[in-house]
Amino acid sequence: MFYKISVRHYLLTCLLALVCLQSSPALAQRNKPKDATPKTPPAQENPAPMRPRVVAEEDDNWQKSHNKVRQAMSIVQGYYMDKPNADKAAEDAIKGMLEELDPHSVYISASEYKKVNEPLLGNFEGIGVQYNLVKDTIVIVSTISGGPSERVGIMAGDKIVMIEDRIMAGIKLTNDTVMKQLRGPKDTKVRVKIKRNGQKDLLDFTIIRDKIPLYSIEATYMARPNIGYIKLGRFSATTTDEMTDAIFKLQQQGMKDLILDLRGNGGGLLNAAVELSSMLFPPSTLITYTEGRKSRRMDYPAMGFGQMAKGRLVVLIDEGSASASEIVSGAVQDWDRGLIIGRRSFGKGLVQKPFMLSDSSYIRLTIAQYFTPSGRCIQRAYDEGKDAYQKELSNRFEKGELTDIHNVHIPDSLTFETRRLKREVYGGGGILPDIFVPLDTSLSHSYYDEMSRKNVINQYILDYVNNNRQQLKSRYPDLETFKKNYEFTDDLFKQLYAEATKEGVENKNPADFEKIKPRVRVLLKALVARYLWDTGAYSQIANETNDAYQKAIGALQDGTMERLKISPLE
Numbered sequence: 001m002f003y004k005i006s007v008r009h010y011l012l013t014c015l016l017a018l019v020c021l022q023s024s025p026a027l028a029q030r031n032k033p034k035d036a037t038p039k040t041p042p043a044q045e046n047p048a049p050m051r052p053r054v055v056a057e058e059d060d061n062w063q064k065s066h067n068k069v070r071q072a073m074s075i076v077q078g079y080y081m082d083k084p085n086a087d088k089a090a091e092d093a094i095k096g097m098l099e100e101l102d103p104h105s106v107y108i109s110a111s112e113y114k115k116v117n118e119p120l121l122g123n124f125e126g127i128g129v130q131y132n133l134v135k136d137t138i139v140i141v142s143t144i145s146g147g148p149s150e151r152v153g154i155m156a157g158d159k160i161v162m163i164e165d166r167i168m169a170g171i172k173l174t175n176d177t178v179m180k181q182l183r184g185p186k187d188t189k190v191r192v193k194i195k196r197n198g199q200k201d202l203l204d205f206t207i208i209r210d211k212i213p214l215y216s217i218e219a220t221y222m223a224r225p226n227i228g229y230i231k232l233g234r235f236s237a238t239t240t241d242e243m244t245d246a247i248f249k250l251q252q253q254g255m256k257d258l259i260l261d262l263r264g265n266g267g268g269l270l271n272a273a274v275e276l277s278s279m280l281f282p283p284s285t286l287i288t289y290t291e292g293r294k295s296r297r298m299d300y301p302a303m304g305f306g307q308m309a310k311g312r313l314v315v316l317i318d319e320g321s322a323s324a325s326e327i328v329s330g331a332v333q334d335w336d337r338g339l340i341i342g343r344r345s346f347g348k349g350l351v352q353k354p355f356m357l358s359d360s361s362y363i364r365l366t367i368a369q370y371f372t373p374s375g376r377c378i379q380r381a382y383d384e385g386k387d388a389y390q391k392e393l394s395n396r397f398e399k400g401e402l403t404d405i406h407n408v409h410i411p412d413s414l415t416f417e418t419r420r421l422k423r424e425v426y427g428g429g430g431i432l433p434d435i436f437v438p439l440d441t442s443l444s445h446s447y448y449d450e451m452s453r454k455n456v457i458n459q460y461i462l463d464y465v466n467n468n469r470q471q472l473k474s475r476y477p478d479l480e481t482f483k484k485n486y487e488f489t490d491d492l493f494k495q496l497y498a499e500a501t502k503e504g505v506e507n508k509n510p511a512d513f514e515k516i517k518p519r520v521r522v523l524l525k526a527l528v529a530r531y532l533w534d535t536g537a538y539s540q541i542a543n544e545t546n547d548a549y550q551k552a553i554g555a556l557q558d559g560t561m562e563r564l565k566i567s568p569l570e
Contacts, residue, residue: 094363102366103382103389104350110360126183127190128212129154134459137161137169138178141462142534148210154194156531157466161202162193184209197466213238216272219261219539220246223549227556228255231539232276235268235324240275247279247307257312259552260328263342267323270300270351277331278303280313280338282569287331290351292368310568312561313338314552317433319393319402322346323370329431330372336420339555339566340433342548343402346393347429349378372431374416380429397439405436421565434564435555437548443523445516447507451500460499461524464492465531472532479529479537488524493517496524519545 076084091107098105128147132139138160143150161169163181184190188209193202216239219231228250232239250258267273270288277287283304291297315329315338326345332338349370355363370378382389400407414427426432451457465472476482497507507513522545530538543549555561 091361098363098365099386102350103386104348104352104364105366106364108354108362108364110362113360113362124183124212124214125186125209126179126212127192127207127209129182131160131178132458132462133173133175133178134455134462136171136173138173139462141531144212147212148207149205152205152207154205154207155196157197157462157469158203159195160192161195164191186210215242216268217242217246219536220249221536221540222250222253222255223259223543224553224557226254226256227259227553228253228257229259229261229539229543231261231536232265234265235272235276237269237272239268239272243276243279244305244307251307255311257314257556258308259314259316259549259556261316261549262321262325262329263316263318263548264320265322265325266320266346267325267348270324270327273324273327274300275303275305277328278305279307280309280328280332281335282306282309285331285335285569286373288327288373289371290368291371292351292366295351295368298368312556312566312568314555315340316548316552317342317345317431318548319343319346319396321431322348326378326431327370327372330376330378333425333431333434334373334376334416334418335569336418336423336566337569339435339552339561339564340431341435341551341555342433342437343439344396344408344432345430347378347380349380349429373419374425376414376416376425376427378430402439403441404438408432420569434566435551435560437551440547443516443519445513446509447500447505447513448516448520450505451496454503454505456500456503456505457496457524458527460496461527462531464495465528469532472528476532479533479540482529482532482537483541486525486528488521488528492524493521 091109094107098107128144128149130141130144132141140149140154140156140158140160142156143154159169161167166181168178168181182190186209190207190209192205192207194205196203214234214236216232216234216236217230218233219229221229223229228247230243230246230250232243247255247258274287281287281302283302283306285302287300287302289297289299313332315332317325317329317340321329321342322345326347326349329340329345333340350366351368351370352364353367355365357363372378380392396402410426410428410432416425416427417423418425476486500507523542526538526541529541561567
């Protein structure tokens with residue numbers, strides 16, 4: 001809602017809005033299929049931020065609002081009892097205005113802009129570590145391969161206790177505090193003191209900061225003979241190159257079919273989504289199109305890469321899959337190219353464009369909507385307000401939508417057809433999967449939940465790996481040996497229980513916990529692998545007890561694809 005201290009902030013919003021009128025958002029939900037035949041050539045997405053032009057607006061109301069704002073600003077400047085903070089008033093006014101438009105139009109200050117875009121740019125400048133804040137201490141989970149920390153000998157399990165001359169333990173650390181200390185321009189130096197297990201004295205390191213890559217792919221491996229698996233965490237500037245390398249690597253290992261895991265992938269760059277899709281489709285296949293009130297329809301066809309255009313495909317999605325993830329999965333479904341497995345995706349289908357203001361801050365404004373090739377609008381409704389929009393996922397859970405497909409209700413008016421097989425697919429926001437997999441609630445046990453909330457499990461596994469790293473690496477020199485031979489024993493469970501007791505966590509239903517213990521055992525083994533290797537190692541082990549993953553394997557092996565006539569395009 002608008003800034004409430006005074007009417008002047010509302011008036012300021014009107015003045016500031018005038019500079020953005022050529023890119024006003026398209027807010028109307030499309031309820032009927034559209035002609036999805038390509039009409040315009042492809043265009044580059046994600047253009048450089050533009051300085052908006054003030055344009056004449058044919059609507060008299062806007063001109064009246066403009067004059068009204070100018071009058072109000074003059075009155076406030078001339079007569080307010082204290083000196084008003086013009087910058088804050090303007091920022092609050094812009095934020096209020098954008099909140100009234102849609103959930104994804106936002107104001108970004110000049111200082112925040114770089115931080116917001118780092119995940120999309122694919123890199124930042126720093127020391128190259130992944131860390132956890134454990135008991136108010138910086139614990140290194142892993143070093144980024146080839147990064148500056150690895151080069152000087154910092155290891156997983158090390159604890160950073162000092163940065164420069166500042167003590168970094170026991171001071172109520174936040175992630176912002178840590179990042180401000182560790183990140184910095186390339187080629188600058190930072191000194192750290194590290195506590196390492198088995199070492200009596202602190203270790204001194206001088207690290208020269210460098211560009212640190214942010215990888216899109218979280219896991220790549222052969223799930224079964226002929227079946228490759230790729231877990232994609234985001235769509236960034238490096239996604240295309242990473243996917244090209246991953247597909248080539250898996251094809252060298254015999255991959256013919258692919259499971260593309262987009263669960264929890266909140267999206268990113270449109271061009272990355274189109275380029276990834278171009279690996280899955282023949283050239284010129286329509287992937288998505290955008291359209292808005294001031295933005296003419298723009299079609300985005302496949303570009304002809306085709307690295308995986310002939311193999312069978314399964315895409316995994318869930319309620320955390322959004323934006324670019326929905327573009328890919330929507331295209332795959334609409335062309336009957338592959339099978340979509342999981343739960344209905346988030347429903348974020350608004351196109352944002354950054355506009356630079358005079359102080360180098362930005363308005364990231366919604367200018368259009370995404371549509372799938374069959375004409376489905378990806379964006380779910382937000383006419384009940386931002387709060388209701390943000391609570392939708394919890395509402396889905398409460399309504400039982402995440403556990404039972406029959407609790408998903410979509411009006412007949414939002415029924416569409418796929419382009420090839422004329423199968424029914426559904427609009428209304430998000431992508432509804434071909435095969436529904438309910439949310440796994442089997443691990444919802446009070447004892448397990450509380451251990452997780454209080455970080456008992458993660459802390460115990462991290463300490464266990466750090467204290468036994470050399471022994472574990474010696475016994476299990478590679479992940480395959482670890483997968484075959486390692487077991488999280490009952491003695492280790494007893495140690496975990498003891499740590500839980502120290503933290504005040506009690507097992508009030510031991511008999512029920514025994515029922516889920518085999519699942520927990522697998523997940524704890526996966527966590528050990530995570531801290532010995534990486535997130536990919538975790539996925540390889542944890543996925544073997546994951547229902548959606550197993551459904552994907554089954555669909556590629558039991559004739560489901562053939563029965564449904566789902567196949568690559570000719």
